[in-house]
Amino acid sequence: MEALSNKLSDYFDVESVDGRPLLKPQRRHVDLRILDEGLVQTAICRSRIGRIDASIPRLEYRGYDVAELADHADFLEVAFLLLTGHSEPTAILDFKRQVDSYMERLCDLPVTLSSMVRKSTATDFLALSILTALSQREAELKDDSRPLNVAAFLLAVIGISVAVYARGGSEALDTHDQLQLTRTNFIDRLLHAALSRQPELFAVSLMNKFLILHAEHGLNCSTAVVRAVASTGADPFAAVVAGICAFKGPLHGGASEEVGKMYDGIFRESLDVARFIDDCLARRCRLMGFGHRIYKKPDPRAAYMKRLLIDERENFSLILPYVGICEAFDQEVRTRDYFTDRGLCPNPDLFNGILLRRIGFPSEMNTMLLCFSRSIGWLAHYFDSLDSKAPILRPQELYGVART
Structure with a gap:
C-alpha cells in the first residue's frame, strides 16, 4: 500500500496523443498492476494501418477514407494498400496476377473441400479450408515472409471456399471450371463460380464495396487475437484462422449472421417490426444490428x-421486402428514447445481409463473407506486428482478487 503514495510520474512517462494522455511504463518490469478488463483503455501496439475517429465519425485505411475507397477502388487494390502502405499500379497488377495464378494452381481444392461442406457451418468451413489448402502446400508457404504472396494464396483459397460452400459442394467440378474462366476481375470470377451464372455488373460492384468496407477496423477483438498469435511466432495462416474463430462469436462478426436470420424470421412470419422490437425489449433480449463499442454516432460503414x-433503390427491387424490414428497424430505433439515450445507432450488421442477399448469398454465409473481407486487415496487422518486434503478448491477471 505504500506504493500508492507515489506519483504517477514515478511509474510512467506521460505523453499526449490526439489530445489524450498516454501512459508509457518507464521500465518493462514495474511493480504495479492496472486492472483494465476487456483492455478498453489499453493500447497494446502502435499502428498506421487503420484509423477510427468516432467523433466525426470516420474510418480510414492508411489515411484514405473508406467511403472514397468503396466508391472508386478495387478490392485487390485496397488489399495491396493495407498490406504495403502504398499504391503502385505496376505492383498492384502483379499482385492481381498472383491471385489469379493461385486460383489456377489450386485446381484440385474444390473437390477436396466438397466433402466438408455438409459437416460444418460456413465460418468453420472457411477455417478448415485454409488449413486444408495449407497442408497441401505447407513446404511452399508456411515460412513465406512475403505479405503479398501470402495474401494472394489466402485470397485464392478463400474465394474457392466461398464458391464451393455457396454451391453446397455437390458441383465441385463445375465450380472449378468456372473459377478457371479467364477474367480480369477477381470478384467477377468468384461470383460466377459461387452463383453458377454470369453475375450482373451491379452484383459485382456491390460485392466489391462490401469487401472494401469491412477489410479493416482497427484493433477489435479478432484483430487483437491475430496480433497475439503473431507475437508467438506462429505462421500467418494460423493467425488468420485464429481471427476467424474469434470473429464468429455472436458479439463480434457472428452478429451479422444473427441479423440475417432475424430478417429471415420476420419475412417468413410476416411480423411487424415495431412489435418485434417491443417484444425484444420486454424480454430484455439483445437486439442485433445496433450499438458499437466505439461509435455513439452512426457508424460510417452503416451510413x-x-x-x-x-441511391440504388431500383437495383434492390428483387429483395424489396428485406429492404423494407431494414428500413423499418432503422426508423423505429431512431425515434425511440431507449436507443437514442444510449447512443445505440445502426451498425453495419443491420445492412450487411441486405447487400449479400441482393448479390445472391444466404444469411448463413454473412459471417463467412465478412471473414473474407477482414482477412486482409488481419494479415496487415500480422506482418505489422512482426515488423514492430514487440514481445510475446502477456497480460497480467489478478488472481483471487474479488470483483467489486
Whole structure:
C-alpha cells in the first residue's frame, strides 16, 4: 500500500496523443498492476494501418477514407494498400496476377473441400479450408515472409471456399471450371463460380464495396487475437484462422449472421417490426444490428450502406421486402428514447445481409463473407506486428482478487 503514495510520474512517462494522455511504463518490469478488463483503455501496439475517429465519425485505411475507397477502388487494390502502405499500379497488377495464378494452381481444392461442406457451418468451413489448402502446400508457404504472396494464396483459397460452400459442394467440378474462366476481375470470377451464372455488373460492384468496407477496423477483438498469435511466432495462416474463430462469436462478426436470420424470421412470419422490437425489449433480449463499442454516432460503414440502399433503390427491387424490414428497424430505433439515450445507432450488421442477399448469398454465409473481407486487415496487422518486434503478448491477471 505504500506504493500508492507515489506519483504517477514515478511509474510512467506521460505523453499526449490526439489530445489524450498516454501512459508509457518507464521500465518493462514495474511493480504495479492496472486492472483494465476487456483492455478498453489499453493500447497494446502502435499502428498506421487503420484509423477510427468516432467523433466525426470516420474510418480510414492508411489515411484514405473508406467511403472514397468503396466508391472508386478495387478490392485487390485496397488489399495491396493495407498490406504495403502504398499504391503502385505496376505492383498492384502483379499482385492481381498472383491471385489469379493461385486460383489456377489450386485446381484440385474444390473437390477436396466438397466433402466438408455438409459437416460444418460456413465460418468453420472457411477455417478448415485454409488449413486444408495449407497442408497441401505447407513446404511452399508456411515460412513465406512475403505479405503479398501470402495474401494472394489466402485470397485464392478463400474465394474457392466461398464458391464451393455457396454451391453446397455437390458441383465441385463445375465450380472449378468456372473459377478457371479467364477474367480480369477477381470478384467477377468468384461470383460466377459461387452463383453458377454470369453475375450482373451491379452484383459485382456491390460485392466489391462490401469487401472494401469491412477489410479493416482497427484493433477489435479478432484483430487483437491475430496480433497475439503473431507475437508467438506462429505462421500467418494460423493467425488468420485464429481471427476467424474469434470473429464468429455472436458479439463480434457472428452478429451479422444473427441479423440475417432475424430478417429471415420476420419475412417468413410476416411480423411487424415495431412489435418485434417491443417484444425484444420486454424480454430484455439483445437486439442485433445496433450499438458499437466505439461509435455513439452512426457508424460510417452503416451510413454508407444506408445511402446505397437509397441511391440504388431500383437495383434492390428483387429483395424489396428485406429492404423494407431494414428500413423499418432503422426508423423505429431512431425515434425511440431507449436507443437514442444510449447512443445505440445502426451498425453495419443491420445492412450487411441486405447487400449479400441482393448479390445472391444466404444469411448463413454473412459471417463467412465478412471473414473474407477482414482477412486482409488481419494479415496487415500480422506482418505489422512482426515488423514492430514487440514481445510475446502477456497480460497480467489478478488472481483471487474479488470483483467489486
